[in-house]
Amino acid sequence: SRYGRDVPENTSATHPLALAPVTAPESSADAFVADFLHSLNFDRGVALSASSANDRYFALAHTVRDYLMARWLEDLRRQKQSQSKGVCYLSAEYLLGRQLDNNLLAGGLADIAEEALASCGISLDDLRQHEVEPGLGNGGLGRLAACFIDSLATLGVPSIGYGIRYEYGIFRQTFVEGQQVEQPDSWLSLGSPWEFARPEDAQTIAFGGRTETYDDEGVTRSRWVPGWNVQAVPYNYMVPGFQNGRVNTLRLWSAVATNAFDLRIFNSGDYEEAVRAQTFAENISKVLYPEDSTPQGKELRLQQQYFFVAASIHDFLDNMLAEGFDLSALPDRVIFQLNDTHPVIAVPEFMRVLVDEKKMEWDAAWAITRQCFAYTCHTLLPEALEVWPVDLLGRLLPRHLEIIYRINEEFLDAVRARYGDDEMRIRNMSIIAEHPVRSVRMAYLATVAGARVNGVAELHSQLLRDKVLGDFDDFFPEKFTNVTNGVTPRRFLRLANPELSGLITEAIGDGWLTDLERLRELEPFAEDSGFRAAFGEVKAANKRRLHEVLRARDGFEVSDGHLLDVMVKRLHEYKRQMLKVLHVVSTYEGVVSGRVPAAEVQPRTVIFGAKAAPGYTMAKRIIHLINAVGSVVNSDPRLDGRLTVIFPPNYDVTLAERVIPAADLSEQISLAGKEASGTGNMKFALNGALTIGTDDGANVEIRELVGDENFFLFGMSEPEVSESAARGYRPSEFYQEDAGLRAAIDLIASGAFSRGDRSVFEPIVSNLLYEDRFMVLADYASYIAAQERVDDAYADQEAWTRSAILNVARTGFFSSDRSIRDYIDRIWHTPPLA
Numbered sequence: 101s102r103y104g105r106d107v108p109e110n111t112s113a114t115h116p117l118a119l120a121p122v123t124a125p126e127s128s129a130d131a132f133v134a135d136f137l138h139s140l141n142f143d144r145g146v147a148l149s150a151s152s153a154n155d156r157y158f159a160l161a162h163t164v165r166d167y168l169m170a171r172w173l174e175d176l177r178r179q180k181q182s183q184s185k186g187v188c189y190l191s192a193e194y195l196l197g198r199q200l201d202n203n204l205l206a207g208g209l210a211d212i213a214e215e216a217l218a219s220c221g222i223s224l225d226d227l228r229q230h231e232v233e234p235g236l237g238n239g240g241l242g243r244l245a246a247c248f249i250d251s252l253a254t255l256g257v258p259s260i261g262y263g264i265r266y267e268y269g270i271f272r273q274t275f276v277e278g279q280q281v282e283q284p285d286s287w288l289s290l291g292s293p294w295e296f297a298r299p300e301d302a303q304t305i306a307f308g309g310r311t312e313t314y315d316d317e318g319v320t321r322s323r324w325v326p327g328w329n330v331q332a333v334p335y336n337y338m339v340p341g342f343q344n345g346r347v348n349t350l351r352l353w354s355a356v357a358t359n360a361f362d363l364r365i366f367n368s369g370d371y372e373e374a375v376r377a378q379t380f381a382e383n384i385s386k387v388l389y390p391e392d393s394t395p396q397g398k399e400l401r402l403q404q405q406y407f408f409v410a411a412s413i414h415d416f417l418d419n420m421l422a423e424g425f426d427l428s429a430l431p432d433r434v435i436f437q438l439n440d441t442h443p444v445i446a447v448p449e450f451m452r453v454l455v456d457e458k459k460m461e462w463d464a465a466w467a468i469t470r471q472c473f474a475y476t477c478h479t480l481l482p483e484a485l486e487v488w489p490v491d492l493l494g495r496l497l498p499r500h501l502e503i504i505y506r507i508n509e510e511f512l513d514a515v516r517a518r519y520g521d522d523e524m525r526i527r528n529m530s531i532i533a534e535h536p537v538r539s540v541r542m543a544y545l546a547t548v549a550g551a552r553v554n555g556v557a558e559l560h561s562q563l564l565r566d567k568v569l570g571d572f573d574d575f576f577p578e579k580f581t582n583v584t585n586g587v588t589p590r591r592f593l594r595l596a597n598p599e600l601s602g603l604i605t606e607a608i609g610d611g612w613l614t615d616l617e618r619l620r621e622l623e624p625f626a627e628d629s630g631f632r633a634a635f636g637e638v639k640a641a642n643k644r645r646l647h648e649v650l651r652a653r654d655g656f657e658v659s660d661g662h663l664l665d666v667m668v669k670r671l672h673e674y675k676r677q678m679l680k681v682l683h684v685v686s687t688y689e690g691v692v693s694g695r696v697p698a699a700e701v702q703p704r705t706v707i708f709g710a711k712a713a714p715g716y717t718m719a720k721r722i723i724h725l726i727n728a729v730g731s732v733v734n735s736d737p738r739l740d741g742r743l744t745v746i747f748p749p750n751y752d753v754t755l756a757e758r759v760i761p762a763a764d765l766s767e768q769i770s771l772a773g774k775e776a777s778g779t780g781n782m783k784f785a786l787n788g789a790l791t792i793g794t795d796d797g798a799n800v801e802i803r804e805l806v807g808d809e810n811f812f813l814f815g816m817s818e819p820e821v822s823e824s825a826a827r828g829y830r831p832s833e834f835y836q837e838d839a840g841l842r843a844a845i846d847l848i849a850s851g852a853f854s855r856g857d858r859s860v861f862e863p864i865v866s867n868l869l870y871e872d873r874f875m876v877l878a879d880y881a882s883y884i885a886a887q888e889r890v891d892d893a894y895a896d897q898e899a900w901t902r903s904a905i906l907n908v909a910r911t912g913f914f915s916s917d918r919s920i921r922d923y924i925d926r927i928w929h930t931p932p933l934a
């Protein structure tokens with residue numbers, strides 16, 4: 101390992117308390133055993149013979165942690181000492197996935213740990229299963245943040261991730277009679293061995309109250325007189341780079357009631373009120389909002405946002421700047437990257453600190469602020485753009501609202517200076533919306549304040565400039581740029597697919613792990629029948645492994661020899677799980693109606709994985725329908741076992757790591773112009789699945805790279821969607837004109853999947869026929885035709901495998917290392933840490 105331990109001279113093996121010898125930096129299995137046992141005895145307080153699986157998992161995690169510690173402390177020291185420009189990544193979500201394997205891999209400790217545990221009669225795999233993944237994110241946005249901090253560490257970029265330590269992460273999904281039921285995710289109930297509480301670094305975060313002006317030696321200034329406050333206690337997590345001796349920090353904030361707050365109420369003698377107040381404060385970091393794509397506008401959500409960004413900004417200013425730092429040099433010292441609009445309240449907070457606390461002139465403060473923030477947008481859905489009613493924002497953060505008003509006034513003055521009194525344009529560009537209620541448009545605030553604004557795939561960035569933020573692109577075109585998303589090859593190839601990784605490394609060496617474009621060197625192997633056979637064998641092994649996981653986890657029995665067709669992502673109408681359901685129902689209907697002999701059906705297993713936001717009724721109905729279709733289709737003997745639908749509950753990062761490497765076909769079927777990027781699409785292609793997809797998000801770039809002949813394209817393009825919408829879309833016309841579509845919808849409507857009860861899925865059916873906002877019916881025929889091409893292609897296994905290899909070889913572009921390099925070149929301009 102290239103990581104050493106920070107062992108002071110005076111604690112050696114001769115120290116009276118040392119049971120285990122101190123490990124040398126070059127670790128060995130024997131030394132690892134000693135450290136593991138030491139941790140078991142001294143951290144857990146148990147003997148090996150009496151230890152539980154949880155004890156052993158903790159002792160193992162602590163041992164791994166200790167090996168990374170010296171480098172972490174060193175990197176913390178260097179980042180502060182060097183005073184070179186660094187990135188503060190502000191994200192309300194980090195969907196980390198399990199940590200143990202990642203940290204073993206990063207530290208180069210996996211083999212040693214396995215050997216060491218085996219010598220104690222412990223299986224590493226058993227301990228692995230013990231980890232509860234920290235599900236501190238909803239979906240793509242949160243997982244992207246986790247991939248980015250991995251790449252930042254691997255590239256050695258001076259950086260810190262800031263976020264919220266939610267006590268409850270994304271809910272655990274269960275199915276009761278096919279319907280989603282949410283259970284709390286108490287991921288911390290057994291403790292987390294990876295975190296370090298730093299109560300001495302707590303920040304006090306204020307809320308409410310009022311503002312006032314005062315005379316400051318002849319200058320009239322504003323200040324905020326808050327009404328209440330909470331403590332933000334940071335927890336640090338190690339973010340090790342991949343075998344490069346680097347360890348960055350993820351710092352997540354937890355809310356705790358302040359003493360002052362308690363005491364005031366305690367002194368008034370109201371014990372119950374004091375406890376209630378404490379609960380109120382601690383609610384701030386209690387639970388992750390399980391929304392996907394539509395913000396809820398709840399006050400607690402705004403509290404969470406301000407809580408974590410204020411704590412982060414103060415943490416940076418208090419702890420990372422050298423003595424006597426000249427604040428006008430901040431743009432050369434830091435860039436705050438805003439992961440969507442959730443952290444945008446950081447902008448007025450930063451201005452408040454500079455103007456009110458540091459007593460800087462407004463214009464000077466604004467000039468600095470405009471260089472210290474950059475904004476990433478992750479959506480195209482208008483209803484997903486966050487807005488905060490001014491009465492709510494003004495109640496919670498009165499001074500921030502004043503600052504936002506002033507930013508807006510000056511911005512609109514500049515707009516007027518450019519375009520004259522074009523009131524329509526001014527209304528459209530104002531940070532303050534007047535209807536339906538006076539609100540702050542957070543995306544506009546971020547665009548006005550940010551040095552750069554980026555979308556997350558080429559098409560998305562273009563549509564942002566052309567549509568969502570079109571007026572802003574006209575006003576400051578130089579701000580807009582693109583950074584196409586990426587995924588970490590360490591977790592999603594090396595760890596998730598060790599067999600394929602081994603095969604790749606055998607063929608081209610292991611340089612691909614940090615330079616994923618080198619997968620290109622695999623291209624010639626697509627023509628090598630021996631390599632194809634080995635590649636096919638890996639896919640088959642991954643399927644068998646998935647079958648075992650699904651059997652153990654949920655009791656599913658999956659047949660061999662099926663095409664494995666996978667759609668895993670949040671449940672949302674724009675992603676169009678309904679289109680996939682219609683394909684399944686059509687196949688089923690074709691056989692049971694006698695039109696298609698079962699023997700002609702390509703054997704397929706369709707796997708769904710999806711959580712629906714708890715308040716999103718239509719999404720929950722679709723989950724119910726998928727389960728209902730599955731239970732009918734799977735048990736109908738007329739299908740002869742050739743079509744299976746499996747919907748394992750609680751799709752999470754851990755399950756993704758098992759499902760993706762086994763997939764043959766990746767479903768990326770959103771309506772064109774709605775999916776900002778997608779990142780699952782990248783993970784599947786890199787693991788050798790072929791994509792069936794629309795020209796949407798990063799699918800466009802995947803198809804360009806892998807080639808049309810290795811991608812199943814279908815559906816309307818974005819301009820076609822826009823035209824169709826403008827003409828007036830009438831879904832019932834498609835129903836009338838397409839007999840296959842009609843048969844599928846009629847079968848659902850007939851109650852065939854609801855024991856004859858026609859009312860159960862009626863809302864889905866009538867939504868499709870009379871509204872169909874995401875044009876499922878318009879793309880149905882094209883989708884079915886593309887699925888027929890899939891069946892034909894799969895029949896030629898040699899050709900399919902050749903395509904699969906080319907998908908792997910040509911998608912190295914989608915490494916999050918490349919995304920981070922793009923952020924550095926186009927937005928951050930941070931030098932690597934020496």
Ligand code: F58
Nearest residue numbers: 238240241392393478556776777778779
């Ligand atoms: C996703 N957004 C995009 N939002 O939908 C996806 O296309 C993109 O690949 C990904 O970001 C990464 O850029 C997304 O996941 C959320 O989950 C928000 C959580 C908070 C509430 C609003 C949605």
